[in-house]
Amino acid sequence: MTRWVPLRWCVLAMMLFLFTLHRVQACEKITDLNVKHSLAGPALKVRLLLFTRASSSCGELLDLENPFDNVRLNASRPTTFLIHGYRPTGSPPKWMEDLTEAMLKRDDLNIIVVDWNRGATNINYWKVVDNTRPTATVITNFITKLQDQGATLSSIHMIGVSLGAHISGFTGANFQGQIGRITALDPAGPMFRGKSPEDRLDPLDAQFVDALHTDMDAFGYRDTLGHIDFYANGGADQPGCPKSIFSGSQYFKCDHQRSVYLYLSSLNKSCPITTYPCSSYSDYLDGRCVDCSRFGEAGCPVLGHDVIRWKETLLNLNQTTTYFTTGKASPFCKFGYSVDIVTWNTDEMWGYITITLRDQDQETTAKINHKSIKFEKFTERRLLAQFDRDIYPESITIKYSTGNVLKPRYKLRLLRIRLTPLPMERKLRPLCRYDLLLLENQEVNFRPIPCDNSNF
Template sequence: MIVNKPNSPHKLIKVEKVYRMFHCCLLALLWISCTIDTGVAEECGEFTDLGLHHSIVGTSLDIQLLLYTRANFTCARVLSHLSPFSQPELNASRPTAFIIHGYRPTGSPPGWYEQLAHLLLERDDLNVIVVDWNRGAATLNYFAAVKNTQKVADNMTAFILKMQEHGSPLSAFHLIGVSLGAHVSGFVGANLNGSIGRITALDPAGPEFTGKPADKRLDPTDAQFVDALHTDMDALGFRKQLGHIDFYPNGGGDQPGCPRHIFAGSAYFKCDHQRSVYLFMNSINRTCDMIAYPCESYTDFLDGKCMGCDKFQGEGCPVLGYDVIKWKDTLVKLRQTKTFSSTNNWSPFCKTSYKVDIVTWNHETRWGFLTLKLHSKDQETVAKIDHKAAEFIFYTEKTLLAQFDRDLQPVERVTLSFSTGNALKPRYKLRVLRIRLTPLHSSNRPLCRHDLLLEENKEVTFRPIPCEDSNF
């Protein structure tokens, strides 16, 4: 007779295996259940990525709104046009910034949109909404994309009104439009009777908008405050003023570091145009301030005729980009202000400027160019005043603008050289009675020196001394 042993080790092992299998299955079911319940909430929205073939056949307009907040910094949420607040990350009590791109002839996503969104969130607690209208902007037919701008604006207007119904004041909206996106922003503002808080236009598009009346493009009445940044006005951008303040870095046309010939490929067409975006992003992280000087022309600015900002009543000259909002009240009263500045080829782009006052005592008038170097320990920075020949008249003070690629402190030595730029004529000498270097971006004391003899194309290095008084 066979007797079953209740504590058979083989049976216990089988029971344990069954239990483990049951336990694993239960955990798997729970994981699948959680995934099904929360998968939609955790899914990240992505900008529409199209190809050149889409541009060739054309795309029908379709708008996607991607939300970034500090709670979902790297994972965008797709917003519903009908129920914006179905996404819990969207908060009506926070200010909201919209990023609106422009024409996308190849269909690719803008390479900068996510970086711009992140910089805004690092700076302030915002709702940042990227307006993805790539289906509608991706086409070789630029005129079709232009036609879609008003439709995009109408869609955004309806969305903003729904946010307003949930408590978001119109004054808390900031529309940042790039190229065609700048005019989209203007149309949204016009739809809302200029109640939007701020519109920032980054190299607003010129083709099909130049020469149009105000209701067919961006203008200062479209928001409580409008600032425009022009970097390609001689090609893809808009030349004339569009805002309460218009920035024209490097004159608003060719930007330093951008290719000047077509053999550079796509960079030749887009580098100047996109520089506006990178200058604006640089202004958000506050690595340095890009001072903007009110002036009638870039030539006058380079000639040193626009180094004062008296009209701002002690506020100082405005800064290019994000923080210009601090000058809002004065700029709105002034209605429209045109400003100029110069930048470097690379980020952070800021230059350091000095006012140079120089008195010469050559009996005959001299024409020529100056080069200055500032030295601090083992470092140096150079400024060439060579946009045109300066006129040096006997015992007459000449004021020039010297712009250096960086700020070196303390200035221990200065190197100065003079050139006529003409190798065929005899070499001249420039006799300097006195020279004064006044920093425009800081409260550091001006630096002075007397009695220098400059032989053409030969450098003279000297140790500057603090100027004795402001009337030097």
């Protein structure tokens, strides 16, 4: 009898192995193609992969005709669609798994990953654009089946990257704009610039549309497309991205993909990025747009997922354009100060300002050098200083420079400098210093004092 015990355990182990293997094989991922497929241009095939909290790392392929054969698909839960864009080399987007898991950590959702890689992989970009509307039709039919099971259109959120943004728009238009929310991450520009609203994403495609622009001078869309449009670092070149073609593929895709990583960072909540409504990036850098009073106690909108908290206010404002700056890497946030300077030089002066903040443990520096600044006697000049660290300083160092090597060194006489922490809703008291003399290219260190009431 004892001779059969090892055999029984072997059989059980084999059954367990086969069961585990079956479970591993059952996990579906976005179709993995390559450059050969791009050259051949495969016919469009759309697959919908379901992820839930019960299967956050294991996608389940839905039957497009009978999606509710899958018991994990629950029409009573909110549903978010994640839609990738053009895939010139056929590889699945690396960020999709991270975005899926981050969304499920925040909320109990049906996450539907729209795999249209067979259709998005083609060296002929124009053919890929042609595939966007048929892809939207597949999604539309699926959403109709969700409705039949009791789902409401307002509970649906579509997150589209590049061409995926316009697919979201076409889907929303099929439901007369009753989809709850569309988030467009650097919506595609080529073949969509100058198109009428029915041929691209526009604010009427959902109850709320937010768009993030990071590559508007290349693969992205330049103009506004939503109820709120975020322009990171002006909407074009992103810090930390390669500036030379010799950097390889990252030179082409880094700016475009930054939109996804900024949105991912917003899901983390560890470092919310405040954005500022403004008429231009230049005005924003000049510190002319730090007033958030129109948004009441909520303050200016934050970037990304949680901007939905400002929905009603933004809908009343029709279309809002906001700007913000970021760091080179996640979590990307900068910490701002509004800097107001009054000089008493008789002649007008031009130059740049560098400010360093220090507390007991750390320091951080901001260079205000996007353009030469004009200082006039008894005229307050507002600047925007943005730092990589959040410091309410015990000491401050300031340096004035002109960039003129051959001319004599100048002196900038400050009647007052005032630093106000941003956003102003933080309610930290502004810091001041009076009567400073700045010698060109020489650092001047001082201890700030709280501004008196007359200087608020």
